[in-house]
Amino acid sequence: MGGDSGSTGHTGRTGDTGDTGDTVGGAPTAAISRRRLLGTAGAVGAAGLALGAVGGATGYAAGRPEPVAALTTIGTGSVPFHGVHQPGITTPTHSNGHLVAFDLLPGAGRKEAAALLRRWSASARALMAGEPATSGPGTSGGKGGGGDAASDASPSVGHDTGIALDAGPSSLTVTFGFGRSFFGRTGLADRLPAALDPLPAFSSDHLDARRSDGDLWIQIGSDDALVAFHALRTLQKDAGAAARVRWQMNGFNRSPGVTPHPMTSRNLMGQIDGTGNPKPSEPDYDQRIFVPAHPPTGTTDWMAGGSYAVVRRIRMLLDDWEKLSVSAQEHVIGRRKSDGSPLTGGTETTEMDLDRMGPDGKPVIPVNAHARISKPEANGGAAMLRRPFSFHDGIGTDGTPDAGLLFVCWQADPLKGFVPVQRKLDRGDALSAFIRHESSGLFAVPGGARQGEYVGQRLLES
Incomplete structure (x- = not known):
């Protein structure tokens, strides 16, 4: 085809180019610190975070928060946004x-397209780093962002939806x-x-x-x-x-x-x-x-x-x-x-x-x-x-x-x-x-x- x-x-991701920053257990420290798993009953290590443990502890964790568990290997993988290649x-x-x-x-036209790419780039950079998405029409768009985007502002954008809050x-x-x-x-x-x-x-x-x-x-x-x-x-x-x-x-x-x-x-x-x-x-x-x-x-x-x-x-x-x-x-x-x-x-x-x-x-x-x-x-x-x-x-x-x-x-x-x-x-x-x-x-x-x-x-x- x-x-x-x-x-x-x-395999483990390291990205195309650029530094991934300091790591803990193979994962960027910034990625771990910005998104946290919900607490689970007992101390669950990264290698032992199983479906049964998470499912069985949901109600208990909601009532009495436990120490935050480490993210699994899959969750901690991070690819840098900036680099020679996308x-x-x-x-x-x-x-x-x-x-x-x-x-x-x-x-x-060109002006609106530039403002859109600023927003998209800012959101992509944040999400790929494990940070909440805050960019949207009318927002600054982070580094390299900005631009005159007020004309397409919408009250429904600019705030993270929480869909991936625990990941x-x-x-x-x-x-x-x-x-x-x-x-x-x-x-x-x-x-x-x-x-x-x-x-x-x-x-x-x-x-x-x-x-x-x-x-x-x-x-x-x-x-x-x-x-x-x-x-x-x-x-x-x-x-x-x-x-x-x-x-x-x-x-x-x-x-x-x-x-x-x-x-x-x-x-x-x-x-x-x-x-x-x-x-x-x-x-x-x-x-x-x-x-x-x-x-x-x-x-x-x-x-x-x-x-x-x-x-x-x-x-x-x-x-x-x-x-x-x-x-x-x-x-x-x-x-x-x-x-x-x-x-x-x-x-x-x-x-x-x-x-x-x-x-x-x-x-x-x-x-x-x-x-x-x-x-x-x-x-x-x-x-x-x-x-x-x-x-x-x-x-x-x-x-x-x-x-x-x-x-x-x-x-x-x-x-x-x-x-x-x-x-x-x-x-x-x-x-x-x-x-x-x-x-x-x-x-x-x-x-x-x-x-x-x-x-x-x-x-x-x-």
Whole structure:
């Protein structure tokens, strides 16, 4: 689905760049001090905070507060907001996520967009640090914030809702991007990157325009569902009268700690999904994913350190897929379902032997296998960093699940990453019969905000 490359298993988050501050037990002290768990009966250590202990002690703790328990490892994970790159790109995948696109409202232009990005950046910085959200229309927006936002003030914003009151940061990340239409609506058409040219049409597309594109895009990820929703609700409220939601999608992945060791995630087809992602150890890792810090003359300087996100809602036709035998599924993908190893043998990370023939004289890995067609070496080296979520939005009256993959991939240039790979998949991928692309978006995600900046400041104030 857009390439045989994706996310690695969960590990402790340290963020893309920047310092995480002093730590206690691997967790930033600031994160622990700002959000506290409710007291529980007895002293419960971080490693022993179990569901039974929390559930059984709720009433007792409310009547007689006990010493505050330490946050669990999952709760204390923290990713810095400031850095060379925005968080949520190379950060390990999260167990919960939301993708949401906004359109600027009539009358909102560059000034209003700048004020909105100040608010959003201030809220994201606070929430990612485990602090309450206090930014909103008419508020200062913290460092790098401010601006004349009084015209879109609302009495319902500017106060934390308390949704995640008892939780730690839970590795929350918030990532912001701009769609092609944003530049015309803010008078910045001359700053539009060539890499935001519209994606070509593909034969597997069944796109719903109402759930595609958008002026602004936000990716939210966390290892706690309430923390993720809290961020979504805060940013929606922060939009005030500047922007409204165009579309919104919810996703999930395997939770940290449910496997004996970190592993590549499985998708809803049961396949290990993401083996061929670029690895940080590869010498061209950064140049494949990020726009250079010093772009060549004539390119978009405000995108230095940024990346381009292709976002696709890919419906999996699970009823059809599940009718196949395991062997047939493996031949569609080109890898073993049990461990992700190539059909030619080895482990998940073993290189595929694309030249090996079987006793029948045919390639062991079929010529139309997804893993073969999407392999970077089969696409002139084109590669992208896949960081998807699974989704399930209910079951239809006919019993068909509305489920699949919220495909998100990152690259320095989508015309050299996603587009050539998807074109090749579109021409002969065996997996195409079992998926349907239902929405699409392409967004320019600028570099990370420096201390005292908001995301996009180098574009909006240039």
